[in-house]
Amino acid sequence: MRSELSLLRRVLAGLCLFLTASLQAQSPAVLVELNGQQQGYFQQPRLAEVLLAASSDSRVYWPTAQLYKLDPKQLVAAEQLRGAVMEQLRLLSIHWQAEPQVAANLMQLRSQLANWRLAQPLFLALDPDLSRTRAEFNPRLDAGMYLLQPKRRPGFITLTGLGGDQFVEHKAGTLAYQYLTQAYGIDHRGVDDIYWLRAGPTPVKLPVASWNRNLQQLPPGSLLFVPVPAKWLPEPWQDLNQQLLQLLQSRVYK
Amino acid sequence: MRSCCSTLTSARWLLLACLPLLSQCSGTTKSYQNTLSYVLFPAPDHQLNRVELAKRPYDTLYAKVGDLPQAVLVLAYDEHGQQKWLSADRALLILQQGRLVKTTGFSLDLVFSARQGIDPLSKPLAQIQVGDHFERVLDWSAAQHTNQLQKLSIISIEAAPLELLQQQFDAVLVQEQVTFADQSTAINQFWFERRSGRLLQSQQQAAAFAPVMKLTHISSALKLLPVEVQSAF
């Protein structure tokens, strides 16, 4: 509850900042949040300029860097979705009271979910060297607020599903379904596909069951969604996986 | 009917020989001519002479990637201890102490390289010794080529004269054995100028599936020449 309020405050603060910014005479057209600080640009910058501000640290691992747009309307919609999903999870865990492990996992997912920061990810190749040298990778940013998240190289894969986030060490040659087994063991029989987030404008479906799996490998830092197995989803909760997937698309991963 | 055709046999072959003249330069014919000439007469390696080199305001690198003709690259950025060389079709080769650490613009790019230990090439030439070794972890842009561990160790250091710009350079050849993630090996070669320790040429392979790259630091070579020779024709 407290965390939800603080999030709401953050959204309102962002909205106020945006409104006041647009009312001032000489306000920045674009605001980029980078490492907790705001960078303002009075004229809409191109991507290369924004990325260069973050590239002074040469240990940035650009393949997993992410740029988000902080669009107030979209944020409000995402918050509403989060509220709905949290309620679904709470009711579902009550439904499975008889299965304490499952109920605990659902509540764990719910509490982690409550702390997610939400924003709208943009699908652009983020690499200052690429943007500086090739015009097609250097678009101009529209006016608004953004969040740039450069990261160090993660040596693990993140799987989000029942029980919240699981982290599995990345090893060369490991296949997608093997990461699933390492994270969840055989508990996840019944999951036919997992979803690879941020690999494209829409999540990419990866087959992982014994009847459809393939030789898909994953780069370090991959973000996966493991749907809740169907056996834990009675009729009223049929849409839960779709909703979780949609919410994950707006999640800001640390 | 059959007999008159046999007398025209030679005429047929003559017609065939005239085909390129008769056919209008339709797009299709031209594209096949291009393909054939690319295969039969590959483009020659590109080089610049000393005068052209001296006139250029920015440093130049010759890069021969695999079987492609040698390309001329310019130094686009020199930052964070890395030199970023740019080609005409806007691909980048990023070198750190002469070693390839990143590329952009290729169908399979090297996106990241992290080392464990000290890279012998970062030491002054006099301090490089046989047996110096370190390890690297490389990430390429394809998922099946990420987290590739490779071990590199210096196996020989010997004198080897090198000819560039029609001059002989007193060079030291440092040979390094690299063991790739699939346990196959290759030899990387680095030619340093003896007195200044500057890297003049290198031949390196970043992965078993990557092409062998021959990089010639021609501007470094030019700067090492005596001033009179630099501007001579």
Add this chain to the structure above:
Amino acid sequence: MKWLDVKVFRWSLLMLACQSAWAAVELAPLPVYSQLNQGGVGLIQMPTARMNADGDFSLGYRDNEEYRFWTASMQLFPWMETTVRYTDVRTRLYSDDPGFSGDQTFKDKGIDVKFRLWQESAWSPAVSAGFRDFGGTGFFESEYLALAKRWGDLDLHVGIGWGYLGHRGNINNPFCEIAERFCERPSGYRGSGGGFDIQRFFKGPAAIYGGVEYQTPWQPLKLQLEYDSNTYKFDQAGVLIQDSAWNYAAVYRYNDQLDLTLSRQRGNTMGFGVNYRFNFHTASQIKIAVAPRIVPDQLPAATKQLERFDLSHKLYYEAGFVVQKYQLLPDTVILHGYSLNYRNQDEFINRIGRVLATELPETVKSYRVTEVSGAIPMVETVIDADKFVHYARRDSLDAQLAPAVSRQHPAPVTTDWAMIVDNSGFYTNADLFWIQTFGSPERFYMYQGGLLLSAGYHLDSNWSLNSTVKVNVLTNFDEFKFTRDAFETGVPRVRTLVREYVQGNDIGLENLFGLWKSDLQKDWYAQAYAGVLETMYSGGGAEVLYRPVDSRLAVGVDVNYVGQRDYDRTFGLFDYRVLTGHVTAYWQPEFIEDVMLKISAGRYLAKDHGVTVDFSRRFDSGIVVGAYATKTNLSAEEYGEGSFTKGFYLSFPFDVFSISPSIGRGQLPWIPISRDGGQQLNRPSQLFGLTDVRSPFSK
């Protein structure tokens, strides 16, 4: 980056990544299943329920002692697989007459089709039903229902076969339980062969077969084991001894394209095979071309007098667009010309737009580019300069090309042209041709290749005189012994005298005709032609076509009056005259993408009436696969062997194989058998082809 001298670096080529702003991840490819002996996805002799990826094309060769197979299998849709096959029966001769066929062994051709009925899921298997050899003379004619289920590295298969696959008879035919007539399989063909022998489907003995495929830990190797439901007592090669009902094989994947198979069949025979596979969607060759221009943030102030020849040269060099007419108004530029290189319309417009945006003054807000075909303006693309520059410079995150471009019927140009390239006058051209046939009695593979030399004169944009001479350079058609066949069916010999025509002079007049063509009014086109029209016919005709821009439907009518040419292919005519013509609808349905249906109804060369249906599918690479069939009022007996005209073709863009982009196409037809019924005139000029740019299908 002023210091990058592009001209100097022209030949410095490094591999380029794709041009999209978001570099898509590379996903693991869909599974590729190996092919069976007779072609199509399966084990060794038994077909399975598996399907390859949409657009997969496999060429196979199998050698099993008694039989040799050359197969081509195509995944036409994700749910439909088709296979064509030539069989060589080593133990039999083509005919008993050495004078007729020498020592050539017995050959047969067959066509198979397989449909996916159910996709595999966690709890259900994949289910497919197939019909083998349904359109030929039925060496291996069978029907089957197959199931497949995968479990990790094991792929389990089971199926029921009828016909050739049902000889073992280890179960009662389930259809026989329902109706008496399914218990016996009738023999004999309907008509004269070549039809769909539906009266035999699912009849007679049935048998269960099965198999398992194991993917070994070593990726390139797969092992297969199957239980054969054929007893080899009724084979065309004679009675073959079957020591064991179990066949096994090893499949080695050399690389993504090539498979090698080694098998042991019937417990006593070794078999060897090779398969080459590629995918029609992804077939392509890396292109080396001039990079599209970058549009700088500050457009150059255009004050100098625009050098129009310089602009034409730049458009040709960077966009493959040949400018024929040009007019620059204060706010619009109008270009008439044709495209030489870029098949992809978006790439073409992108390149033209970039050249115009950087060369023309900023006051020019609209670029009107009209593509001309046969000297008639066909389609006009209007580019909004501001929106295009916004896209080309990536001035926002979601800048797209589509809002900047619109296509329409060419608007008439009222002002005088600043530049006109006169395209009237003489022209010459030379093209290569290649004709081949399979399965002839004299020799299995017969070919003829050479040059088509054309010359002509364009009087103006409507009238022209054209001629083509065919020169044979390489041929073995002179080995044809059997020219006039003895079958007299009462049907006029309109096409079956082909061998007389191809065996004559090595140089012959292909056509010599006068042509008038015109755009009558918006969306209507007409043409008329008279003279020597094709190899076998001379005469005259006319055609009218209605084809709106970017329309899914076009309709044409053509009428011709022709006489049959003499064999020596000069100007003489035989007595035969015919009035032939068709109404044709060209339809690209909305409910299924990349498919074109051509339906032609009318009167054919043999004075028969009927309808031709041509179906074709286009794949992402531009390769088009098609099939057609004609049904006329001739009975199967009158038609002769094959019962009705049918054919297949594969049309491919030439630049699938070349490193420079180009718009030419090649066509590979395959006509199993061709007789006199349902034959159309090969008109020397076709309006649908001429107007292709208005609603391109095969780009």
